[in-house]
Amino acid sequence: MSAQGNGAVRFDGAADNRRSGGVSKETINAIVVFALSIVLILGSRFVSPALGSWSQVLTVLTLASFLIVVSFGQGLVVMIGGLDLSIPAVITLGGVLTAGWVGAGNAGAWYLLPAILALCGLVGAFNGFGVTVLRIPPFIMTMATSIILASAALGYTSGTPRGASPEALTVLMKTSWLGVPAVVFFVVLFVLAGWALQSRTVFGRRLYAVGANPDAARVAGVSVGAASTLAYVASAVCAGFVGMMLVGYANGATLRMGDSYMLPSIAAVVIGGSSILGGSGSFVGTVGGAILLTTLGTVIAAIGLEQGWRTVIEGGIIVAALFFLREELFARLRRPGRS
Structure with missing residues (x-):
């Protein structure tokens, strides 16, 4: 059976489960994660009356927008069995260059925004080259890239990033339409596009096939190296664009602006039901994981716990997700009448 066949079997199998009355693992997990998010939002009113309101929900969605975008890219890498630890540095790269090159003093240079994203894409290509051609483990390759970028950003800024937010990013992150932040509308469109790319395109199916069995995918004619890169x-x-979003939100950049997104980006993907070994996952579940983690963060802040405790809780959630989101558990949920 070819790798393309394997990818097709994965989707056709899910369809077979739906036709026979079963539900796919990804669907079950997405429902559970979104249900937990709703329960946490409603239950947060017991922590503080200000939590759980409509305005607080909009705040959570705005804060979750950064994690949703960056987790989409992380999810694609996890889907092929990899891991991207350079995300914090690329976020910083995108933010620093946006503030410095296209800031308020040079607002007319909007054309530099695609150039900055292209530069970030070259960083990703460098990671892909190291992993697929040089056979460097993803953990080592992306961590080395992160160190290189962080050092380059420090040298470029001399420790103090300069510049401000371009007007377009300020509009995206600070304005509202019909009482809803503009970034929420953007995230809805992004989620729809991301879901379609991951689940309804040949590229997405090839990523599933590479993650499930790279050798079979290669025999079937899939360019494993190109797909992985x-x-x-x-x-x-995605990480570079999150850096731009953060500049628009905070009207500036810092050298540590991406540090708080590495572990959450992995946690959102794992909580969303993706296998850390690759070959499975759903962007809808990842979105639910990002919203759940963001809601949890607001509750922790309301309680007054320090940031360190949030990291501890996120790590615990990853371990719990890896334990509970096992295939045999979902097999029983899909076929409750069987042992």
Whole structure:
């Protein structure tokens, strides 16, 4: 059976489950994660009366927008069995260059925004080259890239990033339409596009096939190296764009602006039901994981716990997700009448 066949079997199998009355693992997990998010939002009112309101929900969605975008790229890399630890540095790269090159003093140079994203994409291509051609483990390759970028950003800024937010990014992150932040509308469109790319395109199916069995995918004619490299490119572009979003939100850049997104980007993907070994996952579930983690963060902040405790909780959630989101558990949920 070919790798393309394997990818097709994965989707056809899910369809067979739906036709026979079963539900796919990804669907079950997405429902559970979104249900937990709703329960947490409603239950947060017991922590503080200000939580759980409509305005607080909009705040959570705005804060979750950064994690949703960056987790999409991380999810593609995880889907092929990789891991991108350069995300914090690429976020910083995108933010620093946006503030410095296209800031308020040079607002007319909007054309530099695609150039910055292209530069971030080259960083992803560098990661993909190291992983697929040089056979460097993803953990080592992306961590080395992160160190290189962080050092380059420090040298470029001399420790103090300069510039401000371009007007377009300020409009995206600070304005509202019909009482809803503009970035929420953007995230809805992004989620629809990301879901379609991951689940309804040949590229997405090839990523599933590479993650499930790279040798079979190669025999079937799938360019494993090209597909894997494109996953790292997409991750870097998403991270760079999150850097731009953060500049628009905070009206400036810092050298540590991406540090708080590495672990959450992995946690959102794992909580969303993706296998850390690759070959499975759903962007809809990842979105639910990002919203859940963001809601949890707001509750922790309301309680007054320090940031360190949030990291501890996120790590615990990853371990719990890896334990509970096992295939045999979902097999029983899909076929409750069987042992």
